Amino acid sequence: MQDFSRLLALMAVAETGSISAAASKLGYTPPALSQQMAKLEREARVQLLVRHRRGARLTAAGELLVRRAREIEAILRATETDLVQFLEVSEEQIRIGTFTTGGIHLLPPVLAELRRRHTRIALSLQEFDHPDGLGPLGDGDIDLLLTSSYIHGRHSPVPAGLSSEVLLEEELLLVAHEGHPLTADSVPLHWTALAGFPLIIGRRGLADRETLEALFASRAMAPPVVAFETANSAMACALASSGVGVACVPRTAVEASTALISTRPFAAQPLKRVVSLLWRSSDTTPLVRKARCVFRETFARSGGAPSARQAQEATAASAY
Known part of the structure; x- marks a missing residue:
């Protein structure tokens, strides 16, 4: 039967x-x-x-x-009936992982647009330093991961089972206190000029630290002199303004910083930050697909770099 x-x-x-x-x-x-x-x-x-x-x-x-x-x-x-209710609950929740400065400077407009389009959506955030969020994403603890990587040349491969989309590529600027000798000239600076200067940089294992160390090693230079370790670009700008070291900071974070700093571009842009959105390849739920679209459209409209005022307004609009 x-x-x-x-x-x-x-x-x-x-x-x-x-x-x-x-x-x-x-x-x-x-x-x-x-x-x-x-x-x-x-x-x-x-x-x-x-x-x-x-x-x-x-x-x-x-x-x-x-x-x-x-x-x-x-x-x-x-x-x-139970399955319909389960689907309704599942589709109204999006768990997002983000790196700290992405959550400060890039994510608020996206959250505001998600809330505008889906008034009943429940949003949750978790902070991860790259690549710490890849495991929770693959395990299903989060649905989407906004992450950044620092590259010189080709992009890093995406782990098996995950898909990704690049939302933003931007140059890194040298950040120092006002009057620092490295920022006295506006001519683009070659990265080898950083040798011997104390740097404000991420801890060992983070992408910016590993990439810069690889650049130094490629010229048989001594490893970078580390003054302070932080993965937070806003903090790096604040520390640089005090004169304790210089930092290589993405343009988005520099433009949003209120610290008294001076900047200088690098020649040939040997380093750049890539901001990507990752998701599980097997996750085809409608709300995740819609959220990915909101990320893409919001970044495209803003150029990926909203002003500090825009970020503050979007943060207030997306409060929950």
């Missing part, structure tokens, strides 16, 4: 009292429905119907099977 439609047909015969009436209700021809009942009796290995001049009645076995079929139908309907 693998075909539940035959059980539904038997229930129709029980309700109408005849093969012809049940066939009319279900859209069958009477001969076709008779064949279905014959197959069901062969599967059950017992007579289910007694045919008579006025129609058909159920045997005791038929009545038992109809009771069980109605129980199965009720379970299936309840399951459908």
Whole structure:
């Protein structure tokens, strides 16, 4: 009895009292429905119907099977209801992972637009330094990951099972206190000029630190002199303004900084920051697809670099 439609047909015969009436209700021809009942009796290995001049009645076995079929139908309907409710709840939640400066300078306009388009959406955020968010994303603890990487040349490969889209590529600027000798000239600076100057940079294992160390090593230079370690670009600007070191900071964070700093571009842009959105390749839920579209469109409109005032306004609009 693998075909539940035959059980539904038997229930129709029980309700109408005849093969012809049940066939009319279900859209069958009477001969076709008779064949279905014959197959069901062969599967059950017992007579289910007694045919008579006025129609058909159920045997005791038929009545038992109809009771069980109605129980199965009720379970299936309840399951459908539960699944619809589960889908509605699931589709109204987006868990986003972000790096700190992305959450400060880039994410607020996206959150505001998500809330505007989906008023009932529940948003949650978690902060990760790259590449710490890749594991939670792959494990399903978050739905989307806004992450940054610092590259020289080709992009890093995306881990298996994940997909990505580049939202922003931007140059890094040298940041120092006002009057620093490295920023006295506006001519683009070659990165080798950083040798010997104390740097404000991320801890070991983070992309900016590893990439800069790789650049130094490529010229057989001594490793960078580290003054302070921080992955927060806003903090790096603030520390640089105090004169304790210089930093290589993405243009977005520099333009949003209120610290008293001086800047200088690098020649040939040996380093750049790439901001990407990642998701599980297997995740095709409608809200995740829509959220990815909002990220793409918002970054495209703003150029990926909203002003400090825009970021503050969007933060207020997306409060929850």
